[in-house]
Amino acid sequence: MADDAAPPPIQRKIIHVDMDAFYASVEQRDDPDLRGRPVAVGGSRARGVVAAASYEARVFGVRSAMPSATAMRRCPDLVFVKPRFEVYRAVSLQIRAIFADYTDLIEPLSLDEAYLDVTDDRLGRGTARAIAEEIRARIRADTGLTASAGVSYNKFIAKLASDQNKPDGLCVIPPHKGAAFVAGLPVKRFHGVGPVTAQKMERLGIVTGADLRDRPLAFLQAHFGSYADYLYRAARGVDDRPVRSNRPSKSIGAERTFDTNLTDRDALHAQLSHIADAAWARVAKSGAQGRTVTLKLRRADFHTITRARSLNQPVRDRAAFLAIGGELLDAQLPVAEGIRLLGLTLSGILRDGDRDAETEPRQASLPL
Structure with a gap:
């Protein structure tokens, strides 16, 4: 009797590559005076939001998306550097060219991180570990920067693994160790579990x-x-998502809930400026361009209003992003009962490195 059982699913070999403190490391590479010093890219001593922090700054608790004033209080010797996104994009393209030598299945998450599906061992390196090591060595040789990598059988664990031995580290989690690896981690490290969800879980x-x-x-x-x-599947080390080289576009933004309901126009615009700083830092980090700006406004009675404006070309910079958001806000004012939340997002996204086609892995012989 013929065996009609379906063949077992292909076990994917996924690498998540994450550059170490990318923006800040580029700045330290290009300016020797910054090496060994706590550096914040973006913001200033007076205002703004930190887009990225060097490892020397992270020791003091300085993090991306943190208001500059908070960062200064934590690290008085912090050096603020104006971001050079054209340089970061150029370096990112160098890195992606390296990836492309090993696979066509590349899913960029931002300028400084990406998933690679190397199930098909195009260059015959023998293991996914060997591929990850070679990629990291080539990144160092070609750019002077370090990258950390996680290697595993799915995207969820590969991303967790890339953070395990940072900076300049490699972590390989084979299938038989996946569930135990996940079990031993704090849930706040799980992708998608933000501070609010982590507190609820606790x-x-x-x-x-x-x-x-x-x-x-x-x-x-x-x-x-x-x-x-x-959550149920992640806790068991299960993630069936493929690496998609044509990731669907999403919106990028930020929002803030206020301690007290705001009615004053100047106060609302000041808050919107902070929100725009945080949102645009994420837009810049992603390497994305978008044509639509959306304002989210929640009144004191919890009624939520969204208003959007689309342009014929991508929003050119943070100032234009905020200006459109400010106009959308003014069109809703005054709000007598007060506003408890504002948000600002960019959508209609096109990302650097998006590709037109997706192919399936062709073999299952490559070990981790």
Whole structure:
């Protein structure tokens, strides 16, 4: 009798490459006076938001998207450097050219990180580990910068692994170790679990991956709704998402909920400026361009309003982004009961490195 059983699914070999403190490292590479010093790219001593921080600055708790004033309080010797996005994009293209020697399945997440599916061992390197090591060595030789990499059987674990031995590190998690690796991590490290969700989980007694794994799906659905299925699978090291070289475009933005409801126009515009700083830092980091600016406004009674404006060409810079947002805001004012939340996003996104086609892995013989 013929065996009609379906063949087992191909075990993917995924590498997540993440440049180490990319913007700040480029600045330290190009200016020897900055080497060994705490550096913040973006913002200034007076205002703005940190777009990136060197490892010397991170020791003091300085992080991206942090207001400059907060960063200064944490690190008084912090050196602020104006971002040079054209340089970062050029370096990013160098790095992606290296990736392209090993696979066509490249999914950029931003200028400084990407997923690679190397299931098809195009150059015959023998293992995914060997490919990751070679890529890291070539990045160092060609750009003078370091990269960390995670190697595993799916995207979720590969991304976690790339952060495991930073900076300038490599971490390989084979399939038989995936569930145990995830179980031992704090859930706040899981991709998609932000500070608010992490705090909610902690209140529910969920601190580690093991804690999350021990909660039944019904419990997670009751507390996290549609997000529950992702959490349930992630806690078990399961992620079936393919590396997509033509990732669908998404919006990029930021929002802020205020401690007290705001009615004053000047105060609202000041807050919108801070939100635009945070949002545009993410836009710049992603290497994205977009044509549509959307304002989100939530009144004190929790009624939410969104208003958008689309241009015939991409929004050129942060000033234009904020100007459009300000006009959309003014069109809604005054709001007598006050505003408790504002948000500003860019959509209609085109990203550097997007490709037109996606192909499937062709063999399953490459070990991790």
